[in-house]
Amino acid sequence: MSAYLAHSSAHRPAVPQAAIAQTIVARRYDDQAAGLPSNPAIHFEQGAEIYGEGDEATAFYKVVSGVVRICKFLSDGRRQIEAFHVAGDLFGIELGAEHCMSAEAVTDCRVVAYHSRIVSNLPKTDAALSQQLLSYALRNLARAQEHSVLLGRRSAMEKVGAFLLDWIDRSGGRRAVTLAMTRQDIADYLGLTIETVSRTISQMERDGIIDIPSVRQITVKDPKTLEALCA
Amino acid sequence: MSAYLAHSSAHRPAVPQAAIAQTIVARRYDDQAAGLPSNPAIHFEQGAEIYGEGDEATAFYKVVSGVVRICKFLSDGRRQIEAFHVAGDLFGIELGAEHCMSAEAVTDCRVVAYHSRIVSNLPKTDAALSQQLLSYALRNLARAQEHSVLLGRRSAMEKVGAFLLDWIDRSGGRRAVTLAMTRQDIADYLGLTIETVSRTISQMERDGIIDIPSVRQITVKDPKTLEALCA
DNA sequence: CGATTGCTTGATACCTCTCAACCCAGGTGG
DNA sequence: CCACCTGGGTTGAGAGGTATCAAGCAATCG
Secondary structure, eight states: OOSOOTTOTTOOOOOOHHHHGGGSOOOSSOOTTOOOOOOOEEEEOTTOEEEOTTSBOOEEEEEEESOEEEEEEOTTSOEEEEEEEOTTOEEOOOSSSBOSSEEEESSSEEEEEEETHHHHTGGGSOHHHHHHHHHHHHHHHHHHHHHHHHHHHOOHHHHHHHHHHHHHHHTTTOSEEEOOSOHHHHHHHHTSOHHHHHHHHHHHHHTTSEEEEETTEEEESOHHHHHHHTO | OOSOOTTOTTOOOOOOHHHHGGGSOOOSSOOTTOOOOOOOEEEEOTTOEEEOTTSBOOEEEEEEESOEEEEEEOTTSOEEEEEEEOTTOEEOOOSSSBOSSEEEESSSEEEEEEETHHHHTGGGSOHHHHHHHHHHHHHHHHHHHHHHHHHHHOOHHHHHHHHHHHHHHHTTTOSEEEOOSOHHHHHHHHTSOHHHHHHHHHHHHHTTSEEEEETTEEEESOHHHHHHHTO
16 A cells, blocks of 8 residues: 555555564563463453453463453443553452453453462562562553543543554554554543544544554654654 | 522631541551551641652652642643542552652641662562552552543543542541542542532532532532442 | 444534633731 | 732633544455
């Protein structure tokens, strides 16, 4: 597909899901000496539920490959996605006995499960492990805090812009991002509707900030302007 | 001030700030055997900055009395309050070298400071401490996750309702809440404007859901309806 | 080929923001 | 004692951003 045609956003080839997981770069921090047992990876198909809200929290998880969403459903069907986790991220550690959100596979993915006993037995187990778990928890906390700012005080344009920059960063800084999730996922993560997300992305293309070679692939043509949007 | 006069919300006595801190009940979980040193409490005056965004994270803190807000400022002056912390809450633990948000005293308050060295030296120090810190971090994480749902998927009425219920809960379930913070603080916590918060609270009074004996004091007359609002 | 899913676009409604005025309580100082 | 000022809060009118409702396109799948 050749140079960009401003208003032609409706005919783009799709991208096989299987290719998506590869584009995500593993987290930077090291995992050796983590103290976590080397359990076998479990496979979840795209869309599968890893655990649901209210399920007994018998285990927590680490993403090996693919993307996982953490979300909550309101009684009237509204959904809020609290986070997307990629390879290297830990999720599902709970203080209480139950999971207070759901975890679902955005793409086909592999995760390692660890028994929650590890957490309650921390004092008796490896001390390095404690620090490792704390650092994972603090990482997730910092991410959640940034997310609050995004949700509470930013416009649709700023939300989508920050979202794209976040995934550029997670893809190792490459300007071409392959989105693992649907527009609906993005909307529920940003606290918008799917229509607003779609319109905003289209607007960015019209403004010459991004290219959209296919629906799930977005190339940032003008990072400066994009970053300025998210000031 | 006698029975409620529907539209008389503009003449209410003020409440001395000093009285507010007392109304907050300490967290339920125990702190003995925490392993944290028993450092002396530091006093901060109402409005004082405990640390700022970008400050070197030499210490983290625990609230002894009063209320602390964690917030972030955008370049154009918008502010998002990520959390209010009360007696027993830990705040300011960072993974990186800098604080990524600010902490300020909502009321006069006392906090205990702990050297960040404690975190990086975890393996060598008390193992029970590790678990304690992890549990604090997970508590803050769970709170942040709930906050995301509030910010992303709820209307003004639902936000304010959930906010009031939260503080009723923090006050030990008493239906009369004394708010430690200004309307602006509430607005910045809920991702609304001060006018919307004010209007929403007034509306709740007109609806007979709450009473407002003074600006900072709110009594829930109809908890059932209030909870139904936040379904 | 029809059905389905994901996405885009348009028209309109509505909720919240913005801008503005005003009220109240408290403090200060003449 | 009162005039004045300030900070926090409330209320109104209008604007604007996002949601809602609806239609249609593209790609995939059976």
